[in-house]
Amino acid sequence: MHIAVFSQYHTNPDCPATSRHYSLLAQLARKHRITLITTRTWERQRLTYEFPWLPEGVTMRAAEVPYENKMGVARRILSFGQYAAYALREGVRLEKPDVIWGISTPLTAAWAAAQVARLRRVPWVFEVQDLWPSFPIAMGAVPNLFAQRRLFDLEKSLYQSARHVLPLSPDMTSYVRQLGISADKVTTVLNGTDLDLAASATSAAVAALRQQQGLEGQQVILYAGTFGRANAIPTLLAAAVQLAPQHPDVTWLFMGHGFHQEIVEQAAATYPFIRLVAPQPRHAVFTWFRLADVAVVSFLGLPVLDANSPAKFYDSLAVGTPVIVTNAGWTKTFVEQHRCGWYSPSEDIDALVFTIATVLQDKNLLRTAGDAGKEVAQKYFDRQQIGNVIEQVLEDAYTHQMTW
Structure with a gap:
């Protein structure tokens, strides 16, 4: 044809x-x-x-x-x-x-x-x-x-x-x-997602990236994607600030660019636990996802956004990193059904901080959710x-x- x-x-x-x-x-x-x-x-x-x-x-x-x-x-x-x-x-x-x-x-x-x-x-x-x-x-x-x-x-x-x-x-x-x-x-x-590219995120590649970025001993929360109007970036930044006194061993990585880039840059210049990471090529992004303990897939609380199909959701699960989703649509149902992540209501800073604090203190929970995510990615993604x-x-x- x-x-x-x-x-x-x-x-x-x-x-x-x-x-x-x-x-x-x-x-x-x-x-x-x-x-x-x-x-x-x-x-x-x-x-x-x-x-x-x-x-x-x-x-x-x-x-x-x-x-x-x-x-x-x-x-x-x-x-x-x-x-x-x-x-x-x-x-x-x-x-x-x-x-x-x-x-x-x-x-x-x-x-x-x-x-x-x-x-x-x-x-x-x-x-x-x-x-x-x-x-x-x-x-x-x-x-x-x-x-x-x-x-x-x-x-x-x-x-x-x-x-x-x-x-x-x-x-x-x-x-x-x-x-x-x-x-x-x-x-x-x-x-x-591209499972062949996800396979390049090996343990050795992650270890090298962790050392390069000076993240040894740190738990990492990753937001990777557009800093768009719909992505609730101010909520994530506020959650990072609120979480810091409880968990000084946590570093937030914001990878991307877009409408809210200026406030991310300002936060990264103000707080040592927030870092702005330059956009990465597609074939390299999977190592960053695997480096993270959890990835956040955040959007504004608009019903139309419940239906979306964000790449970061698939990419994170493909390398065994569980996700926190903030929309009450199919992604919430999916992570709860397959136990590969958690739901936190959109734009609720306190709820997001509580969810992150809860999952980060349980490494077995993170590992189990990550393994479940990798399994469903192989099956469906x-x-x-x-x-x-x-x-x-x-x-x-x-x-x-x-x-x-």
Whole structure:
């Protein structure tokens, strides 16, 4: 098959990003022809050069469209619109694909995929990475009620026009189903992780990193990811300060960048138990996760965020580091069911401090939860297995078109 992939953000394992689609495209390109329509946003942010920018067998058409987490609403809208216009133009020009795979976020990327699918008369598959427009609306980015209604109408029309929908969490699947989309048209595909890269986080690599960072004798709490508006970073910083008198042997590592970077920098300059770690390439991040005693997966207490599928959740469990989640959605259910982590209510500083203090004083509890996390990661989080499901969905969409 010739598969056209519409994704505004392409990354590879040299980038400080999850690189989900790099793994999936590499797998698909072994059997299929892939054309990726994307931007060069992340290409200049490579931290190493250990991997080719594109998997073998993938060709790319890339627009020069800037984007970063610190952008305001107007600048983000412009970025989304620029990519959508470019993707629509390139989608019409390229050799006719057999099937289109449209990936949001943002929703405008999926819109472009749907328009090209209609114009070229080919089926398209809609991968839902976050719930848009629910998320930006909840964050106050779209205050106009008329605009909100139009966006929700657009969202529903995209679900309806897609041959199949691939949400990245069970809660996203429930949301899509509640809009009247039939169950046989929706398949949950978890974000997952790269187990081959996780295997590089050996005991020797962790020991070397611990020594390099001067963390011998310290218990480590890790937050790794975007310092975004939705990530409750001020709550974590406040919890670190409150915990310190009780546990002077605890160091907090904040790895990443984004909207709240300035307050993390200020906290790291003020308190010796808070450290800002520069973003790491994808292939190196697993050693940092394994170094930690526990990782925190934190978000604001917004219902829409309960459905999300954060990479840090999968990456931490894959190396046997238990997680504390702060959302009352599927991740809470998951860690409680599999006993691989704990739940602490979002933005509740006292509860988070109590949870961390409780689990850090019980090394057997940490070890048992970590072992359970590693076991479930092997069972459910392997991107090779997830890729097999996506490939089957794309092939079925194409086959159905041929027999229709």
